[in-house]
Amino acid sequence: MxxxxxxxxxxxxxxxxxxxxxxxxxxxxxxxxxxxxxxxxxxxxxxxxxSGFKLDEGYPKPRVFTPNGDGNNEQVTFEYENIDENSIVCWIYDIRGSVVRQLDIVGGGEDKFTWDGKDEGGNIVPSGIYIYQIEVEGQTINGTIVLAK
Incomplete structure (x- = not known):
């Protein structure tokens, strides 16, 4: 101008x-x-x-994972940016809305966490669609992942 x-x-x-x-x-x-x-x-x-938290583009990876012991796609990985290094809680729900697993991540770590397809008892959950809900300082991120055996 x-x-x-x-x-x-x-x-x-x-x-x-x-x-x-x-x-x-x-x-x-x-x-x-x-x-x-x-x-x-x-x-x-x-x-x-x-400040804030966000999942890196393209994550979680893979969207379909297979914890069957063959060494390929055994777990799903969530990579993120956690500028303030806040603690993170990730809940994994089955399609009916029942909590399958709660993952507590302490801030200041390596900016990634994984889910191995196991419930709170250490058992691999059935094949299906699972919902993840990540909460960080009042911010919530939701999405889906597929576990196939």
């Missing part, structure tokens, strides 16, 4: 917005650049840090 003012002459303004992930800190950048007719340049910029 170009503007004309009597005092400054021609003033050009350019707005930029970008989303960056630096280490594990989410930063929003916003800048305003204005240049006077004499070649004077001014830059106004500020950063806003965000």
């Amino acid at each position: 170009n503007y004309r003012t009597e005092r400054l002459g021609k003033v050009e303004r350019r707005f930029g917005f970008s989303l960056l992930l630096i280490s594990i800190i989410l930063v929003f950048n916003f800048g305003l650049l204005s240049a006077g007719g004499e070649g004077d340049t001014e830059m106004l910029a500020f950063n806003i840090s965000a």
Whole structure:
């Protein structure tokens, strides 16, 4: 955008917005650049840090897993970004809504956890569709995974 003012002459303004992930800190950048007719340049910029939890794209993996002892797809893996390193709770439910397993993950770990297809008693659950519900500091993420034998 170009503007004309009597005092400054021609003033050009350019707005930029970008989303960056630096280490594990989410930063929003916003800048305003204005240049006077004499070649004077001014830059106004500020950063806003965000916090939170999100599953990495494409996770959980695999969506269909087979804990049958053959060494392939034995467990489902959830990888995530946990900026504030909060504790995580993941409940696994069967299709009827009964809790099959509760996984408690302490924050500050390696940013992934797995479910091996076993219930609270250590028994492999039947083939079927299972619902996961992840809760972190009031944020809830739901989805489905399939266990096939």
